[in-house]
Amino acid sequence: EAQVTQNPRYLITVTGKKLTVTCSQNMNHEYMSWYRQDPGLGLRQIYYSMNVEVTDKGDVPEGYKVSRKEKRNFPLILESPSPNQTSLYFCASSRSTGNEKLFFGSGTQLSVL
Amino acid sequence: GENVEQHPSTLSVQEGDSAVIKCTYSDSASNYFPWYKQELGKRPQLIIDIRSNVGEKKDQRIAVTLNKTAKHFSLHITETQPEDSAVYFCAASPGGLTGGGNKLTFGTGTQLKVEL
Numbered sequence: 001e002a003q004v005t006q007n008p009r010y011l012i013t014v015t016g017k018k019l020t021v022t023c024s025q026n027m028n029h030e031y032m033s034w035y036r037q038d039p040g041l042g043l044r045q046i047y048y049s050m051n052v053e054v055t056d057k058g059d060v061p062e063g064y065k066v067s068r069k070e071k072r073n074f075p076l077i078l079e080s081p082s083p084n085q086t087s088l089y090f091c092a093s094s095r096s097t098g099n100e101k102l103f104f105g106s107g108t109q110l111s112v113l
Numbered sequence: 114g115e116n117v118e119q120h121p122s123t124l125s126v127q128e129g130d131s132a133v134i135k136c137t138y139s140d141s142a143s144n145y146f147p148w149y150k151q152e153l154g155k156r157p158q159l160i161i162d163i164r165s166n167v168g169e170k171k172d173q174r175i176a177v178t179l180n181k182t183a184k185h186f187s188l189h190i191t192e193t194q195p196e197d198s199a200v201y202f203c204a205a206s207p208g209g210l211t212g213g214g215n216k217l218t219f220g221t222g223t224q225l226k227v228e229l
Contacts, residue, residue, distance in 0.1 A: 033217075035219075040122075040221060041221060042119075042202060042219040042220055042222050043157070043202060043204075043219040044219070045216060045218070048216070058216060059114065059216070059218070090156065090157070098206050098217045099144075099145040099206050099217075101147070101159045101162070102147075102159065102217070104157050104158070105156065106155075106156055107156055
């Protein structure tokens with residue numbers, strides 16, 4: 001089954017403790033992206049990747065890192081999480097660009113205490 | 114960068130009525146305009162999209178219209194049903210395969226409630 005898999009679904013952590021949210025797709029998609037969803041603010045793009053080793057900032061990249069060492073994986077790294085990063089995070093992928101249908105993962109609800 | 118405004122933030126209609134959600138965008142280079150539906154606790158899913166070379170697109174009870182001159186586009190849902198209740202997001206993206214063509218900017222969402 002074609003899908004985007006995110007883990008974990010729920011995560012509670014404390015300020016400053018490094019964490020990684022994993023994202024994997026099995027559709028051989030070139031484009032992958034991370035979004036955060038906050039009430040009243042919609043979905044905001046954090047980082048995106050056009051292909052292996054090609055990443056670029058979205059609209060809200062501060063405090064986040066990403067890597068794209070393999071085509072199928074696009075982990076989101078929070079080196080030193082802060083409470084303002086408490087949010088619902090979605091990974092998404094599409095065949096080649098952001099101008100096509102995005103397939104979203106099931107989301108990761110992160111709480112930073 | 115692109116700025117997308119979406120209205121209304123909440124919309125309540127009676128079953129069988131029509132619903133219209135409107136979005137405006139700021140970047141005249143934007144040429145791709147998708148709409149996503151997000152049911153409670155679920156992931157967003159694409160329901161329809163339009164590119165700037167057409168003014169209207171329909172898919173059964175859903176239609177999207179685009180006015181490039183005015184920089185606005187709208188989602189129209191006819192004969193609404195309870196299963197249409199969800200949050201709807203519009204989005205806009207500039208064209209091309211690099212840079213701006215990969216930054217999809219979303220609106221803030223519309224909570225649609227279809228009442229029996």
